[in-house]
Amino acid sequence: MTLREQIDNAKRSVSTDELAISIGEIGSMYEAKELHILPEFQRLFRWGPQKKSDFIESLLVGIPIPPAFAYEREDATWELIDGLQRISTVLEFQGLLRDPDNPDKLCDPTTLVGAKYLPGLDGVGWVHGGADGKGIGKELQLFIRRARIDFQILKYPSDATTKFDLFQRLNRGGAYANAQEVRTCAMVLANEEATRKIREIAKSEPFRTVFRVNEDQSKIQKDVEYAVRLLAHASKAYEGKLDVEEFLDKAIIELLQEDNWNAFLDDAVWSVETLHAIDGDKVLLPPKNIEFKTVERFALRSLEVIAVGVLINASAIKALPKPEEFVRERITKFWMQTSALEGMSGAGQRGTTRWGKTLPFGMDWFDPRSAK
Known part of the structure; x- marks a missing residue:
């Protein structure tokens, strides 16, 4: 052309x-x-x-x-x-x-x-x-x-993609405090009903507890950002060509334009509620007694391995006789994988570099067919 x-x-x-x-x-x-x-x-x-x-x-x-x-x-x-x-x-x-x-x-x-x-x-x-x-x-x-x-x-x-592109160009470097505020408005342009449901998920008590979101973070839409990260990673494979914000922008808009977005969000709700039932605000934190030296706080590594891994495999996990026990056991064993944890951490490691380790690991680790 x-x-x-x-x-x-x-x-x-x-x-x-x-x-x-x-x-x-x-x-x-x-x-x-x-x-x-x-x-x-x-x-x-x-x-x-x-x-x-x-x-x-x-x-x-x-x-x-x-x-x-x-x-x-x-x-x-x-x-x-x-x-x-x-x-x-x-x-x-x-x-x-x-x-x-x-x-x-x-x-x-x-x-x-x-x-x-x-x-x-x-x-x-x-x-x-x-x-x-x-x-x-x-x-x-x-x-x-x-x-x-x-x-x-x-x-x-x-079309939604055109509205999204124009909105981003208008607001890049403008009055918005962060990338998620721009992204949320662009999501509304693509699918207002789905965006409203994502926001409801992000504001729910199980989600805020699992991802340890406080009021100050909620005011700048950190909760919505975590929800977008969860949904984007679980629905779209990262191919290594985009930076963090570009991938999240592209992946969430593509998801909102799909016919099955509602069923996928229902799986996300189930995944978050399952994690919440297992150990509340500690479910994504490393236990104090693990050999690997890490701070006991929420990190994106946990979101990418545990939360995304559970959501990707939600259908297979729900088909098990005891889904919650399976997830609980896999989380416990994950924190024992010292060599894998070391590769997922490290000061100065780019988010996209970490994704190449956390996302494939979580997808396989929480797959009932490959779990050992």
Whole structure:
């Protein structure tokens, strides 16, 4: 295929539109649920009072604002995939933003603080700013409502891979704290229902216990990252060509596009619940009495050998007379494999190098047909 043919094919897979939409229209679309902003999958309040006030100042002064990005869903509504902080800031300031924890309730309207060019914004609200604050006034309300934000729209239909690629390019190096936050939003674009179930698995008590996830880790989606690692490794073979993040991105999106994703996630639930029943938050930790010198803490090595090994072999293990006893015995014997453990550890060892040792070992070790 020539370069020109490649360009033509790529253009056919991407259909976009560009619109300048007033903040008043944005508010109306949001209230009518014609614009969805994904707060369930993103951290809604990343900006503090100062950044929110700086953005309102930009609208009032006329400082250029980067475009927002949305994709058109099958029902013709829009899903916001870039610009969450900007859009949520103007909605919250007007008192229109729904509480992400209680959609029937509205968030309290923002009270601004002084900004660089407009120090007089300090204490100002849409109607009034707290007990001693003041409203921005009808004239400036209209000015803000008539201000426009450029929107880039990815038109329906566009395949999940295209949406995923565009989203990653938009957000690489942007406002997201880590790769998993970008990945989660891209997963929503590929399959929202499956992503919701993965998130439920990651937030479940058995999962959080087995993988020793604390509240601070949960806030940055470490629990979801562990779930993605488990699912990606158990569903797709690593062929050595991609780095860690590239493989996780590619593998999880491919899984979400398969017809059997629901059954696979059910196996993942069974695997995690089985591990939880065996030894709770210690099931992935090395015992204190093993000869191999290692710190008694959760490590990705344990996820890759034990959790992934159990999930890959879930169907065969469930067919055994006593599945839980089999898994318990294999975990106990695994920690006695000193030479194998030494090869899976070591300071400075790349994740992809470790995968070449942990993943094949776990797949074979928990296979009832090859277990000794």
